[in-house]
Amino acid sequence: MANRVAIVGVGRSTQAARRPEVNDAEMINEAVRAALEDAQIDIKKVQAVLTNSIDGFDNFYLGDCLLVDGSGAYMKSGMKLHTGGTVGSTGAIAAFNMVASGMFDIVLTIGHQKQERGNSMGTLCAAAPGEVREYVQGAIGAFAQAAVEYMQNTDAKLEHAAMVRLKADKNACRNPYAHLRLGLKSIEDVAKSPILIWPLRLLDFCPQSCGAAALIVASEKVAKKISKKPVWVADHETVHELQSEVVFGGAEEKSQQIAARHIYKRNGITNPAKDIDCFEVYEPSSWEEMYLYEHFFITEHNTGWKLIEKGMTELEGPIPVNPSGGVLATNAIGATAMLRIGEAALQIRGDAGEHQCTKDIKTTLSSGLGGTNWTTLVLLKRSL
Amino acid sequence: MPERIGIVAVAQTKYHPNRAEVKEGEMAYEAIKQVLQETGLKYVNDGSGIDAAVTCSQDFWDGRTISSLNVASFVGTHFRCEEKVASDGINAVFYAMMHILSGEHDTLIVTTHCKESQTSPSIIENHSFEPVLMRGLGLDFLGAAALQANRYMNKYKITPEQCAKVVVKNRGNAKNNPYAQAPMSLTVKDVLNSRMLADPIHELDAKPVSDGACVMIMAREEKAKKLCKNPVWITGVSNCYEAHYLGDRDLADCKALTKAAKQAYKMAGINNPLQEIDVAEISEKYSYEELLWLEGLGLCERGGGGKMIDSGATKMDGKLPVNPSGGCLSGNPTEVAGMTRVVEAVLQLRGEAGSRQVPDAKVALAHGTTGICGQLQTVMILSNS
Numbered sequence: 053m054a055n056r057v058a059i060v061g062v063g064r065s066t067q068a069a070r071r072p073e074v075n076d077a078e079m080i081n082e083a084v085r086a087a088l089e090d091a092q093i094d095i096k097k098v099q100a101v102l103t104n105s106i107d108g109f110d111n112f113y114l115g116d117c118l119l120v121d122g123s124g125a126y127m128k129s130g131m132k133l134h135t136g137g138t139v140g141s142t143g144a145i146a147a148f149n150m151v152a153s154g155m156f157d158i159v160l161t162i163g164h165q166k167q168e169r170g171n172s173m174g175t176l177c178a179a180a181p182g183e184v185r186e187y188v189q190g191a192i193g194a195f196a197q198a199a200v201e202y203m204q205n206t207d208a209k210l211e212h213a214a215m216v217r218l219k220a221d222k223n224a225c226r227n228p229y230a231h232l233r234l235g236l237k238s239i240e241d242v243a244k245s246p247i248l249i250w251p252l253r254l255l256d257f258c259p260q261s262c263g264a265a266a267l268i269v270a271s272e273k274v275a276k277k278i279s280k281k282p283v284w285v286a287d288h289e290t291v292h293e294l295q296s297e298v299v300f301g302g303a304e305e306k307s308q309q310i311a312a313r314h315i316y317k318r319n320g321i322t323n324p325a326k327d328i329d330c331f332e333v334y335e336p337s338s339w340e341e342m343y344l345y346e347h348f349f350i351t352e353h354n355t356g357w358k359l360i361e362k363g364m365t366e367l368e369g370p371i372p373v374n375p376s377g378g379v380l381a382t383n384a385i386g387a388t389a390m391l392r393i394g395e396a397a398l399q400i401r402g403d404a405g406e407h408q409c410t411k412d413i414k415t416t417l418s419s420g421l422g423g424t425n426w427t428t429l430v431l432l433k434r435s436l
Numbered sequence: 437m438p439e440r441i442g443i444v445a446v447a448q449t450k451y452h453p454n455r456a457e458v459k460e461g462e463m464a465y466e467a468i469k470q471v472l473q474e475t476g477l478k479y480v481n482d483g484s485g486i487d488a489a490v491t492c493s494q495d496f497w498d499g500r501t502i503s504s505l506n507v508a509s510f511v512g513t514h515f516r517c518e519e520k521v522a523s524d525g526i527n528a529v530f531y532a533m534m535h536i537l538s539g540e541h542d543t544l545i546v547t548t549h550c551k552e553s554q555t556s557p558s559i560i561e562n563h564s565f566e567p568v569l570m571r572g573l574g575l576d577f578l579g580a581a582a583l584q585a586n587r588y589m590n591k592y593k594i595t596p597e598q599c600a601k602v603v604v605k606n607r608g609n610a611k612n613n614p615y616a617q618a619p620m621s622l623t624v625k626d627v628l629n630s631r632m633l634a635d636p637i638h639e640l641d642a643k644p645v646s647d648g649a650c651v652m653i654m655a656r657e658e659k660a661k662k663l664c665k666n667p668v669w670i671t672g673v674s675n676c677y678e679a680h681y682l683g684d685r686d687l688a689d690c691k692a693l694t695k696a697a698k699q700a701y702k703m704a705g706i707n708n709p710l711q712e713i714d715v716a717e718i719s720e721k722y723s724y725e726e727l728l729w730l731e732g733l734g735l736c737e738r739g740g741g742g743k744m745i746d747s748g749a750t751k752m753d754g755k756l757p758v759n760p761s762g763g764c765l766s767g768n769p770t771e772v773a774g775m776t777r778v779v780e781a782v783l784q785l786r787g788e789a790g791s792r793q794v795p796d797a798k799v800a801l802a803h804g805t806t807g808i809c810g811q812l813q814t815v816m817i818l819s820n821s
Contacts, residue, residue: 054539075568101677106502107495107522113563116523117807118680125677127695131531131812134495134522136502142519146531153537179501288540290488290517294508310515423502 053152056436058275058282061091061268062394067231067382070168071262076110077122080164083264083387084124087160091268093278095160098268100150101125102161104133104143105386108175109165123162136179137334137422138290139163140265140390141430145288147269148430157271163390164264172260172385179423184296189249191336192257196249198301199339203251205303208342208357210251214239215360216338217255217380223367224377226406231261231382255380256338263384265391283397286415286431289315295424300340307427308347308419315417315429316349325350328431329413330399331365331373332392334421338380341373344419368410375399375407389420393430400434441533442660442667443818445471446779448650451617451767454553455647460498460506464549464649468510471653475663477543479512486653487541488517492528492548494771496560511545524719525650525775526804526814530673532654542656543663549649550769557645557770564808566680577721577808578642582634584687584809585724589636591688592739596636599723600627601745603640603765606720609752610762612792617646617767627723641723646767650779668782671799672704672817680811693732693805693813701734704817706799710735713817714797715784716750716758717777719805720765726750726758729803733815752794760784760792774804778816785820 063086065079074082080103088095103116103123112118116125116132123130135142140163147161173190180188202208218239224230236242236255245255275282291311312324321327331348335341342356350371351359359365365373374380376395379388396416398404414435420428447470455463472478478485489511493503500506504520511518519535521528525548532546561576588594604624610616622640630640653663660667676692676699679685697709706712716735720726727741735756736744744750750758759765761780764773781800783789802816 054537108501111563111567113494113496113560114523114807114811117677117811118564118566120677120680120811126679127676127692129675129696130677131521131523131527131675133531134502134520135504135518146519146535149538149540150531150534152539153534155534155537175501177501178499179505181505182499290519291515292508292513292518294514307515424505 055152055154056272057148057151057285058270058272058279059267059285059397060270060275060279060282061087062397063087063090063266064229064391064394065264067229067261067263067384069231069259069261071166076164076166077119079166079262080119080162080264081122083266084160084162087266087268091278095124098124098128098158098160099156100129100159102130102133102143102147102159104139104162105164106134106139108178109167109170109172109385111170124160135422136426137385138389138420138426138428139386139422140388141393141420141428144267144390144393144430145290145428147267148285148288151269151271157274159269160266161269162264162266163387165384165386166262167260167384168262192248192252194298194300195337195340196252198343199251199337201301202339202343206354206357211239212342212357212360213256213338214242216341217242219360219366220374220378220380223375223407224381227377230377232259252337258336258379258383261382261384263382263387265387265394267390267394281401283400284433284436286433286436287315287319289429292426293424298424300425301343307425308344311427311429312348315431319431324348325371328415328417329411330375330396330409330416332376332396332416333373333419334389334392335379336421348417367407372409375404375409389428392418392420396432400432439537440657440669441536441654442657442669443652443654443782444660444664444667445474445653446782447471448615448776448779449648450615451646451648453617453645455551456553460549460551461510463647464507464547465510467649467651468547471651475653477653483542486512486545487543489513490519490521490528490532490535490544490546492521492525492771492775493550494522496563497550497552497555499555507547507549511547523812524804524806524814525772526778526802526816527675529775529778529816530675530814533670533673536654536656542659544654545651546654547649547651548772548775550772551647552645552769553647578634578637580682580808581722582637583682585636585722587687588724588728594727594742596628597624598727598742598745599641600624602720602723602726603627605751606759606763606765609760609792610766613761616762618644619762619766637722643721643764644767646769648769648772650772650775652779666786666820668785668818668820670816671819672700674699675812675814678811682809687809690728690732690810693729693810694734696813696815697733700815700817706817709733710756713756713799713801715760715794716756716801717761717780718758718763718803719773719777720763723765733803757794760789760794771806774814777802777804781818785818
């Protein structure tokens with residue numbers, strides 16, 4: 053990056069299945085105020101605001117214009133970024149770029165979604181071109197297919213997916229901003245949940261949530277002045293992928309591996325399991341998390357399930373993955389990928405509270421997933 | 437700005453009332469292939485071609501979640517980087533500039549498309565209003581514009597005739613623009629006699645339903661100079677949001693535009709915009725908007741928009757030709773319109789604007805806006821030296 057960029061504020065709203073007590077502007081305002089308070093700055097200091105989400109879930113055209121009262125964008129610069137499920141991370145990356153460009157010193161970026169109003173699966177199916185839309189099964193089918201493939205190619209059993217879900221819930225119960233905090237006791241508790249599309253159970257798949265996330269992004273000069281614990285953006289990568297029928301599994305390398313190879317090479321990361329202290333990944337299903345262990349080269353091909361079996365990725369483990377509870381616990385789509393970045397930043401600062409990892413976190417990798425298997429990666433560091 | 441960002445190639449489709457025979461991507465590719473051919477650039481990762489894409493479109497208009505999928509294969513994003521700006525196209529140019537300045541990539545393709553003909557614009561525009569208190573009123577951009585036009589015209593005694601003169605000028609200018617959708621030889625009387633859509637806006641006071649796309653290739657200074665003999669530089673840019681609720685605003689005012697313009701002028705080192713700018717391309721989706729935006733841009737005094745059109749200053753042979761292309765009134769799709777203004781400004785500064793060329797244009801202003809009654813306003817200053 054042309055100029056150094058830091059995250060100096062992280063904000064999260066209450067995340068829940070329904071938020072009838074607040075409208076969208078009020079909901080994002082919870083995250084905005086929290087981020088400003090975290091950064092200890094007034095909204096007057098913010099020069100630009102990015103307000104990012106997926107239109108179809110909100111049922112808003114020009115949501116950035118509609119929500120200025122909640123976002124604080126009134127009489128400020130800004131725009132809306134809108135990719136796919138990656139939108140929260142694209143919004144964050146855009147803020148990094150805007151500050152790195154030298155055009156702005158402080159940018160507020162927001163990811164938000166209220167999914168209580170519409171039919172999420174309908175909106176997801178509408179990503180397919182009109183003429184084939186009626187054949188599209190939405191995200192659950194695609195991830196069920198990937199799960200079956202994972203079972204065929206490895207010795208992973210249904211129990212391994214349940215272990216991932218159990219870990220997510222254990223972590224979510226320690227995160228006051230997580231949506232589902234179920235208090236699951238055993239893999240039997242997961243096994244009891246109803247099947248969506250075999251082998252995915254209801255608990256194996258991410259929920260529909262309402263919530264917002266916000267980040268305050270600052271230039272080096274400002275970050276050093278206002279923040280005791282700036283978290284530095286070391287690097288980021290966006291890799292899209294074009295598929296006519298969305299496949300999340302498969303033997304060939306996809307956007308995840310390509311993005312990981314790029315970012316590891318540029319940053320001298322040769323052994324991600326050692327060089328990166330904590331991962332916050334976008335795992336729409338419990339099976340996808342095991343895939344991602346492999347796709348991001350944390351472990352070898354077809355061995356992701358062994359990591360969860362051995363408890364390696366627990367919050368107390370050597371390679372913590374999703375100490376926040378991840379997407380399986382909380383999924384307000386526009387906020388989801390931004391939460392991965394915000395939560396990673398809090399881990400680096402040591403400010404994650406009850407879900408702070410046991411080991412000292414200096415370097416993190418956050419991922420986003422969306423579109424037709426698109427990947428975003430953000431590498432954060434305590435010092436550059 | 438630490439470094440200048442150059443626009444090295446531009447292209448646009450002919451704007452048309454209904455392109456039902458092509459899909460959105462095919463339509464955009466009509467423009468995309470032109471810039472690929474002109475520059476000879478390919479979608480490669482070795483730094484010798486186009487590194488990434490910034491697209492601009494809206495899910496609502498495309499009727500598709502993640503509307504950039506409609507153009508993805510044409511902008512080379514398989515296993516590569518693409519970011520979609522969901523705003524007016526001029527903001528995609530603004531963001532692409534910052535993307536390059538950030539050091540992430542050197543050369544970007546920037547594209548925007550929209551087919552307004554495939555849906556009811558009124559229904560989509562209604563979805564931009566706050567859902568509980570405002571959407572149920574049945575407002576769309578036209579209805580809101582009529583409220584603004586009334587307030588503006590009443591406050592500053594702007595006449596329907598003065599608004600109609602904007603239409604006569606712009607539709608007339610469009611006769612020189614082969615890409616314009618609806619060039620027409622009109623009189624003020626023709627405009628005022630056209631069907632009333634929403635008082636005081638007549639059919640000819642409003643932009644027609646339009647389909648089309650435009651595209652550009654942008655690069656950092658060093659690369660831009662290698663890629664093209666006459667790159668056009670972005671020397672100043674800014675944007676600003678107004679309030680959303682119409683009741684929170686004086687609709688005769690345009691504070692956001694004034695602020696954006698001041699910041700863009702400051703960045704470009706412009707002290708006297710009327711003297712220093714040679715040509716302006718302004719997003720006027722309704723005729724009164726050109727007058728009001730001229731005021732917001734500081735090109736005339738508050739309330740002086742009517743006098744300015746009366747004086748002929750904004751005609752092709754005037755002091756500051758405004759919308760030589762024919763403007764949005766001659767047909768540009770929503771959200772494409774702002775980038776079309778940039779494309780037209782680039783053509784002017786490269787001396788490639790054909791019979792709509794403003795002689796010896798060196799500094800151009802491009803303006804884009806989106807949202808209800810110009811809620812988000814963007815101003816860009818471009819220069820060829």
